[in-house]
Amino acid sequence: MTASRKSPTIQDVARHANVSAATVSRVLSAPERVSETTRERVHAAVSETGYTINQAARSLRLKAARTILMAAPNIGNPYYSTVLDAVIGEASSRGYSVLVATRIGDDPNRWLHDYLLSTRADGLLLFDGSLDTNSLHGLGAEGVALPLVAAYDEIPDPKVNSVITDNRLAAKRAVRHLADLGHTKIAHVIGPSRNQSTNERLLGFQEAMRELGLPVRQEWLHPGAYNTESGTAAAAQFLASGELPTAVFCGNDEMAVGLIHGMRQAGIECPRDISVVGFDDVSFAPYYNPPLTTMRQPREEIGRMATRSLIDIIEGGAKESDPVHVVLTSELIVRESTRTIR
């Protein structure tokens, strides 16, 4: 209720404890370098005054914010939000805060400047596959080493640290699963084309089909957008294609669900009439009706590993020489949305 008083500074604490500001600072960051008695006095003064360190001043002095930035295309998507959860867990356990940004806009360079080269964030966790790593790496070349971990897909630039999953291999395994069940008429719902993981999955699909000697029909390739709506649109497209595929490999679970929904509207039941494989194994996948067969992405693992690498890079200094490349494997989870062909 009192009028808004200035928050206490390290000087105030120093006065309270009859020591210098430097000593207070030492108590807070290197307690062993100060005597037992003064340490106690300072601690008491800290709680008396309700002192909290001023992060802005600290960041200015240290040229580090102890904050990382996670950039994702759409945090409302369950995939990214699960990853974010893991990122926050790992980061905060190491004393880092997490800044989140979406919809990066058309000028990633300007944007990155704003965030990273401004003592706002010490490093970038890049989950946006639609971004060009060249323009990012260009930043690093300006003289400032940019701690960056890309965690969305096969990175073309080996200089960029990355945590990825084997999208292509995973896609092949999904298609093989369908083929093992006797399916030969297999369609694919593709993700957004700007996204690199999309392309890897498409490549895996095509590769598997070729290896199996199965034809890829253009009408059975639907360009989607990783959301339920495009799954439903895919269903409409396949329905209109004259002949119906007996199985569909979808680029993610949301599209799979949209597809199944759309098919059901037309009287085509999954898995009775059509088998569907999703991708990601989002939280509701096992609870869907039918429970979804899908490629599980180790989302928490991705978030954890990427964060760990990034902070290691930040703290270890920029060891430009040896970029980290982690490849995690996806797992086929067979549930009830796929079955042997009649």
Next chain:
Amino acid sequence: MTASRKSPTIQDVARHANVSAATVSRVLSAPERVSETTRERVHAAVSETGYTINQAARSLRLKAARTILMAAPNIGNPYYSTVLDAVIGEASSRGYSVLVATRIGDDPNRWLHDYLLSTRADGLLLFDGSLDTNSLHGLGAEGVALPLVAAYDEIPDPKVNSVITDNRLAAKRAVRHLADLGHTKIAHVIGPSRNQSTNERLLGFQEAMRELGLPVRQEWLHPGAYNTESGTAAAAQFLASGELPTAVFCGNDEMAVGLIHGMRQAGIECPRDISVVGFDDVSFAPYYNPPLTTMRQPREEIGRMATRSLIDIIEGGAKESDPVHVVLTSELIVRESTRTIR
């Protein structure tokens, strides 16, 4: 490739443009207060040097970080992630960054200190209903006005700004919908008890049942945790209760889905044998099988409004006198998981 050079400061720009640092600062924040010609010269110097403002220094000087903090219990939950998406959208359109924190820990005071009273964030968006607003408000009383908007439920403390939904009313409407369909044996899957919205929904359920002259059976009340697992557990409990309810009102969609799944395992089909109403209308609700009847929460709206209020408070200074209280209404979305009783 060059050795890591220091990033350019406002002084460097000033030298390049043959002006003082003060002028550069003015060009950046109040361009109209500087002549056309020097303005151009400064802009040129900015791009030549690749200058970016140092936010830490700026925050230190201004005592503001242009950053807000969103605290939520679990960002992996689709409910919060959708809200976060809206929060980020609104915040960035007003030039603010968003810091996200979960797992606040046992000492919210200390935690808030760290984040808020340290020029790291200018305000708090509180989505964690398990937190005690008293200890939060206590902070404000220490002399520092804490910009805070609580956005999870009916706030007991009228001094705290809030954006809420009418949970109790919404619960009543859900139950009435079931009763209108002829149901009298109605169960409820409750959310986590620490959460206040849970209690409001429970209260609404009980109130509606009383007004309808319907009995509330203890075995048909299941204490859940807002996740799919507890929905399945609820199904098991109801199955074991001797008599099965013909309808269930679930505290959120994830539990509804878990319940339907669990029931199906036991041969009880929804909506044939049991009607289910969820809460939230998460993204997959319309695509579930059966499409879920649910109370839609205006999640984006909640995120937007809360963020807007918070930033207004931050920028308008702490007008302690008139806290903002926004109540948004939920909407009943009737789909196919509910039907008239046989």
Next chain:
DNA sequence: TTGTACGCGTTATCAC
């Protein structure tokens, strides 16, 4: 073990 003095990069204030 502790204190002094300086600088991190910015903006507001006051002159000119």
Next chain:
DNA sequence: GTGATAACGCGTACAA
């Protein structure tokens, strides 16, 4: 319209 100057709060040589 523009420049000089001080101050924001902290950490760290260096000195004692």
